[in-house]
Amino acid sequence: MVKLGRSAAVAALAAAVLALGACGGSDGKSEGGGASGGGSAEAKTLTLWHYETGNSAMGTAWAEAMKEFEASHPGVKVKFEEKGFEQIQKTAGMVLNSDEAPDIMEYNKGNATAGLLSKQGLLTDLTEEATKRGWDKLLSPSLQTTAKYDERGIMGSGKWFGVPNYGxxxxxxxxxxxxxxxxxxxxxxxxxxxxxxxxxxxxxxxxxxxxxxxxxxxxxxxxxxxxxxxxxxxxxxxxxxxxxxxxxxxxxxxxxxxxxxxxxxxxxxxxxxxxxxxxxxxxxxxxxxxxxxxxxxxxxxxxxxxxxxxxxxxxxxxxxxxSSGNIWVVPEKSKNKDLAYDFIDITMKKEVQNLLGNSGGIPVAADPAAITDEQNKELIENFNKLSTQDGLAFxxxxxxxxxxxxxxxxxxxxxxxxxxxxxxxxxxxxxxxxxxxxxxx
Known part of the structure; x- marks a missing residue:
């Protein structure tokens, strides 16, 4: 494994952050000038990052969710930017602590990733939204494990800092x-x-x-x-x-x-x-x-x-x-938080969840009767079997x-x-x- 010297490693990381920032900045300030926290229905852009390939089950479902979002939010465009898994893994903390943070982002669940960012104050507390929008009813307790983090950044309890919508x-x-x-x-x-x-x-x-x-x-x-x-x-x-x-x-x-x-x-x-x-x-x-x-x-x-x-x-x-899949997180510096919450809602809709299941994914809120492909049914049944036998080991x-x-x-x-x-x-x-x-x- 090639290891860089300290100065070279710092320079490489800084370059990666600049590269992310150059293509990832949100131009979605609300017309009222509200670039601080809560967002506005008047915002023109929702900046979204995820790292699913376009022909994956999640990539297919999220593409449909983006279309539905724009259809239900006239005048608002989704500015989607696909990032690499390793790219987000290594630079998320620095990017989310800058003005280049997206409005919503797919991120890795777990203590070392979402837990660490929640402890650092870089993620929005979604607890109120989870209750108001019914996410807490759609997700089983075992799937909620990766959504919640305590003050130490340890998963399984505390506040909601992310929303999983597949297994x-x-x-x-x-x-x-x-x-x-x-x-x-x-x-x-x-x-x-x-x-x-x-x-x-x-x-x-x-x-x-x-x-x-x-x-x-x-x-x-x-x-x-x-x-x-x-x-x-x-x-x-x-x-x-x-x-x-x-x-x-x-x-x-x-x-x-x-x-x-x-x-x-x-x-x-x-x-x-x-x-x-x-x-x-x-x-x-x-x-x-x-x-x-x-x-x-x-x-x-x-x-x-x-x-x-x-x-x-x-x-x-x-x-x-x-476990549950990776989670949608809303950066604390998101300029359009309300729009981000709306997008999460759409990814939990039956239509999008059914598409996810029929595209080879494992939905958490689909209609089982709507999954038509036999291979996909087997995939979901095996997940359910593993989950039922308490076999999900993170x-x-x-x-x-x-x-x-x-x-x-x-x-x-x-x-x-x-x-x-x-x-x-x-x-x-x-x-x-x-x-x-x-x-x-």
């Missing part, structure tokens, strides 16, 4: 043609899953498409830890309800297994430098039989896979990373600010063999424990 989870995508050719059946247990990996590897095929330079590899690492975990361990790690031993059986198993899977040829060593897009394109191109990643890819799979049959199945275990990078990069670096070192598993566990434990000390736990 998501990590699962297994598979190439049905490659499975059939290799004589491999869809596994229902973890032993069957590893046996399938071994079958492909012995036939000279690397089974798992992977990306070590971004989120996919750390999510696989977490999945492996979850196979040795229980709910109490998850709550300790994610919600600080107990002490986490990074050299305990959960993380030790995960680190050792990643290292072993590289040696066995289940994961390519060069995947340490791959990004999520590289991984997805390789799977879509028929180069790998398996991709372990999120439901956010589902709509794109339906749209782009042409040369083979494909399917998906739940990770063989009780738990998997997952994400590994949520607990501490900056933890995403810590995990990317650590799992990269496991894949390329730069460090031993026990060394990587020490590396990922320190920032976690430092954050616990900072918040007084």
């Amino acid at each position: 998501e989870y990590v699962m297994v995508y598979y190439n049905k043609d490659m499975f059939e050719k290799a004589g491999v059946k869809v596994p229902t247990t973890f032993d069957e899953f590893t046996a399938a990996l071994d079958t492909f590897a012995k036939k000279g095929t690397t089974p798992i498409a992977m990306a070590g330079a971004e989120y996919p590899a750390q999510q696989l690492f977490y999945l492996l830890a979850l196979n040795k975990a229980n709910r109490a361990w998850i709550d300790s790690f994610e919600l600080y309800k107990g002490k986490v031993d990074f050299h305990g059986p959960e993380f030790t198993y995960a680190a050792q297994t990643i290292s072993d899977w590289v040696k066995k040829g289940y994961i390519a060593k060069n995947s340490a430098g791959m990004k999520a897009e590289d991984m997805g394109v390789a799977f879509i191109g028929g180069k790998f039989p398996i991709m372990v990643s999120g439901s956010w890819w589902f709509g794109r799979m339906q749209e782009e896979i042409k040369g083979f049959k494909w399917g998906s199945f739940l990770w063989p275990g009780q738990f998997a990373p997952g 994400y590994p990078d949520w607990p501490a600010p900056g933890y995403y990069d810590v995990l990317v670096s650590g799992v990269q070192e496991l894949i390329n063999g730069d460090k031993k598993p026990e060394e990587v566990l020490d590396e990922i434990a320190q920032p976690y424990n430092d954050n616990l000390a900072d918040i007084g736990n």
Whole structure:
């Protein structure tokens, strides 16, 4: 992993913020000159950022929501700007603390992201709006976990600082043609899953498409830890309800297994430098039989896979990373907050939620009878099954600010063999424990 010197890193971050600001400034001041907080029905522009690709389920649904918003708000235009996941991940705090903040933005849920910004006073308290507009009735208590943050920035209780309007989870995508050719059946247990990996590897095929330079590899690492975990361990790690031993059986198993899977040829060593897009394109191109990643890819799979049959199945275990989807947040410096609230309302409408479900997403307020595609129904049913069995385990990078990069670096070192598993566990434990000390736990 290339590391910049301090001055180079600061310069690069500043350049990124300037680039965001250059294309992201809102020209939506109300005609009454009210550029401060609450917004006005007379505002001419709603500046909106999100990072869903246009042909994804969410991208499709949000595009329709923008059309409905403009139709129901004559004279108001949506100024939409698509941002990269990594772009927002790394610069949101600086941008939202500037005059270049958008009016509404998709943002990552969790302590390290939305929780941190809420604690810093950069997000609008949506509690009153959630009650007034009925968002609290549309979302189940488990889905509200990522909407609420306390004064420490810890999710699960306190004030509403975001609104989720879809669900998501990590699962297994598979190439049905490659499975059939290799004589491999869809596994229902973890032993069957590893046996399938071994079958492909012995036939000279690397089974798992992977990306070590971004989120996919750390999510696989977490999945492996979850196979040795229980709910109490998850709550300790994610919600600080107990002490986490990074050299305990959960993380030790995960680190050792990643290292072993590289040696066995289940994961390519060069995947340490791959990004999520590289991984997805390789799977879509028929180069790998398996991709372990999120439901956010589902709509794109339906749209782009042409040369083979494909399917998906739940990770063989009780738990998997997952939760409500990313959340709509309204920056404290939003110039048109009322319009932002109206847009959130539209994304929760049955028509938009039904479109989301029929486009390969997991809606939270759709009419089940309106979901017509069989693959989409299976996707939603698997999410409901995982949720019903208390299997949604959130994400590994949520607990501490900056933890995403810590995990990317650590799992990269496991894949390329730069460090031993026990060394990587020490590396990922320190920032976690430092954050616990900072918040007084």
